[in-house]
Amino acid sequence: xxxxxxxxxxxxxxxxxxxxxxxxxxxxxxxxxxxxxxxxxxxxxxxxxxxxxxxxxxxxxxxxxxxxxxxxxxxxxxxxxxxxxxxxxxxxxxxxxxxxxxxxxxxxxxxxxxxxxxxxxxxxxxxxxxxxxxxxxxxxxxxxxxxxxxxxxxxxxxxxxxxxxxxxxxxxxxxxxxxxxxxxxxxxxxxxxxxxxxxxxxxxxxxxxxxxxxxxxxxxxxxxxxxxxxxxxxxxxxxxxxxxxxxxxxxxxxxxxxxxxxxxxxxxxxxxxxxxxxxxxxxxxxxxxxxxxxxxxxxxxxxxxxxxxxxxxxxxxxxxxxxxxxxxxxxxxxxxxxxxxxxxxxxxxxxxxxxxxxxxxxxxxxxxxxxxxxxxxxxxxxxxxxxxxxxxxxxxxxxxxxxxxxxxxxxxxxxxxxxxxxxxxxxxxxxxxxxxxxxxxxxxxxxxxxxxxxxxxxxxxxxxxxxxxxxxxxxxxxxxxxxxxxxxxxxxxxxxxxxxxxxxxxxxxxxxxxxxxxxxxxxxxxxxxxxxxxxxxxxxxxxxxxxxxxxxxxxxxxxxxxxxxxxxxxxxxxxxxxxxxxxxxxxxxxxxxxxxxxxxxxxxxxxxxxxxxxxxxxxxxxxxxxxxxxxxxxxxxxxxxxxxxxxxxxxxxxxxxxxxxxxxxxxxxxxxxxxxxxxxxxxxxxxxx
Numbered sequence: 001x002x003x004x005x006x007x008x009x010x011x012x013x014x015x016x017x018x019x020x021x022x023x024x025x026x027x028x029x030x031x032x033x034x035x036x037x038x039x040x041x042x043x044x045x046x047x048x049x050x051x052x053x054x055x056x057x058x059x060x061x062x063x064x065x066x067x068x069x070x071x072x073x074x075x076x077x078x079x080x081x082x083x084x085x086x087x088x089x090x091x092x093x094x095x096x097x098x099x100x101x102x103x104x105x106x107x108x109x110x111x112x113x114x115x116x117x118x119x120x121x122x123x124x125x126x127x128x129x130x131x132x133x134x135x136x137x138x139x140x141x142x143x144x145x146x147x148x149x150x151x152x153x154x155x156x157x158x159x160x161x162x163x164x165x166x167x168x169x170x171x172x173x174x175x176x177x178x179x180x181x182x183x184x185x186x187x188x189x190x191x192x193x194x195x196x197x198x199x200x201x202x203x204x205x206x207x208x209x210x211x212x213x214x215x216x217x218x219x220x221x222x223x224x225x226x227x228x229x230x231x232x233x234x235x236x237x238x239x240x241x242x243x244x245x246x247x248x249x250x251x252x253x254x255x256x257x258x259x260x261x262x263x264x265x266x267x268x269x270x271x272x273x274x275x276x277x278x279x280x281x282x283x284x285x286x287x288x289x290x291x292x293x294x295x296x297x298x299x300x301x302x303x304x305x306x307x308x309x310x311x312x313x314x315x316x317x318x319x320x321x322x323x324x325x326x327x328x329x330x331x332x333x334x335x336x337x338x339x340x341x342x343x344x345x346x347x348x349x350x351x352x353x354x355x356x357x358x359x360x361x362x363x364x365x366x367x368x369x370x371x372x373x374x375x376x377x378x379x380x381x382x383x384x385x386x387x388x389x390x391x392x393x394x395x396x397x398x399x400x401x402x403x404x405x406x407x408x409x410x411x412x413x414x415x416x417x418x419x420x421x422x423x424x425x426x427x428x429x430x431x432x433x434x435x436x437x438x439x440x441x442x443x444x445x446x447x448x449x450x451x452x453x454x455x456x457x458x459x460x461x462x463x464x465x466x467x468x469x470x471x472x473x474x475x476x477x478x479x480x481x482x483x484x485x486x487x488x489x490x491x492x493x494x495x496x497x498x499x500x501x502x503x504x505x506x507x508x509x510x511x512x513x514x515x516x517x518x519x520x521x522x523x524x525x526x527x528x529x530x531x532x533x534x535x536x537x538x539x540x541x542x543x544x545x546x547x548x549x550x551x552x553x554x555x556x557x558x559x560x561x562x563x564x565x566x567x568x569x570x571x572x573x574x575x576x577x578x579x580x581x582x583x584x585x586x587x588x589x590x591x592x593x594x595x596x597x598x599x600x601x602x603x604x605x606x607x608x609x610x611x612x613x614x615x616x617x618x619x620x621x622x623x624x625x626x627x628x629x630x631x632x633x634x635x636x637x638x639x640x641x642x643x644x645x646x647x648x649x650x651x652x653x654x655x656x657x658x659x660x661x662x663x664x665x666x667x668x669x670x671x672x673x674x675x676x677x678x679x680x681x682x683x684x685x686x687x688x689x
Contacts, residue, residue, distance in 0.1 A: 051070050060102065064089035064098065071658065111662070113662040118669055119179045146679055164177070206240075207230075215230070261321070278311075369430065373613045378417065379403050385575050399608055417481060436467075464523065473499075481495060525559035536551050550619070551619075556611070
C-alpha cells in the first residue's frame, strides 16, 4: 500500500476498526468511570509531530524506531532485536506498511484507555493483518517468535490447536474467543512440557525437570523467592518428585495469588500483620471454589521455608505473589481514579486542615532557610543602601569588604542584627507563600494530573502577592535595624522604637515595590523549581535531599537576579534617608533619580549578594519543607508531594512527560502483556554463530 493511500484510505465497509471500538467504548456511559481520560487532541498532535521523523507529501509519520525507542523508551540497547521492535510497532501500524500515521497514533491512544486494554493489545499483536481475526498462521507467527517457544517448542498439531482453529486449521478466531485462548495457552504449553519430561508416562516428573519447566514456561508467574526454592518445594514434604495433580495445583496457586490476598485480608480484618493458621485459611477459602485444599497445602509449604510456625502473613504472600501488580495498567488506572475521586470529594474542612498543615511546616522551613543565610541578607541590604551620587560616602568596596567590616567592628552578633524580627516575619511569610502556591497548584491541576505552564506561573504569582501584606511591615523594620549599625556613634535602635516611629501606614511604605519584586520572583521561582526537581528525579521519579537542595538553589538564581532592580527601589523607599541623601516619593520617582544620579548599574547593586542569599535560602527552605512533608506525612485525600515516593519496586522505565492520556499506560501495558500473559520476545539480537 502506498503512503498516500494510507493517509486517505478508509476501512472496508462493514469492518470494525480499532478506532471504532475505542469510539464506542469512549461514549459508553456504563464504562466511562473506569476509563483513563483521553488526551487533548491538539496536545497529542504536537507530541506526535515532535517524534515523527518521516515526511511524505506533506504528511508526517513515525517510524518503528521513533515510536518504540524514542517515544516509549523501549528496546534502547545498541544490540536490540530488530524483529521484536518491528513486531511491537505493528501494534500501532494498522496498515502494516512500516509507518505510523497520526490517525493510527491517536487510535492506539484510545485503545490504551479501554478497560480491557491488555487483551486488546495482545489481540492486535496476533492480528498481524489487521483484519479483526486471528488465523492459525498468525498464531504460529507470533508464538514462534517468543522466547518460550524457542526454549520449549509448542506443538502446533496438538488437540488444543485443533479445538480453536479446527482440524484443518482454517478457522479464524475473533477477539472474545482469542481472550479465552490466550488464557488457556500457557496451561497447554506447560502440560505439553510436562508430557515431554514424563518419560515413564506415569504422570510423574523429577524435581529438576519441574524447575526447568517452570522457569522456561512460567517465568512470568515466578517471584524471586519462589524461583530460588522450586526444587526444595517440589512435590511437597514427602517426596521430591512431582505428580501431575501437584504440578497443576502449583500453577493454579500462582495464578490465584490475588484471591489468596483477598481471603487473607478478609480473615485479617484490616490487620495486615496478623498471622493466620492453615485451618483458619482453609475455613475462609471454602467460599471460593477456585482455591483447592491441595493449593493451600502448597501455599503453606512455601511459607514453611520462610518460617516454621505454620502461619501465614501478608508479607509472606507478597514474597510468593508473582506479578508486580503496581506495574499493571489496571492498577495504574485505579490509582489515577482514586486520586481524582479523593480530590473531588474532599470537604472544606479537610482542605482547611491541609492548608493549616502546610502553613505549619512552611513556617518551620522558612525559619530554617532565613537563619542559614541571614548574614548574606544583611550584607546585601547594606550594599544596596550605599549611595555614591548625593551622599558621596562609600563605606564598603564590595560585598566581601562589607562582610569583613561588619565582623570586625560589630562582632559576630552584628551579622545577625535584626534576626529576631526577621524570623517573626519570614516564618509566616514563607509559610504563606508555600501554602498558597500549593493551594493554587492543587486547584489548577487538570484531571489527568498535569499542569500547564501558565497555571504554574499563576500559582507562583498568587503566592508572591499573598505574602506582601504580611511581609512589608516586617521587611521595613528589618531593614532599618540592619542599616542602623552603619553609624558607629548612633544610638542603639530597637524594633519597637522603629514601629512607633513609622506608625501603621508607615509600616506599608514601599509596599508597591514589594509587589513589584515578590510577584515576579515567585512567578519565576516556583515553576523553575518544579521543572528542575522533575529533571533531577531518578529513574523511578524519586528526589534525593541533595537533588531538592540543588533544584531549590538553581531556581533561585534567575528569580533573584532578574528582580534586583525592584529590590533596590524597595530598599531605597523603606530606608530613612540621612542628611544629604536623596529622598524618594514613590517607585517612579526613585527609578528616575537613581538612574540620573548613579547610573543604570545602580539598579543591579547587591545582585551577587541577593543571589547568594535568596538561592541558598530557598534551597534550604524547600528542602526542609519537602523533608518535613515526607517525614510527617498526613493524607488529606490529595496526593503525596512529587518526587517523595522512592523505593517502589518497579521495572518500568522512567515516566516521560510526553506520555499523556492513554499513553501514560503504554509502557505498563507493554510490560503487562509479558508479565501477565508470558508473551516474552527477544530484546537483544542473537550472537552470530
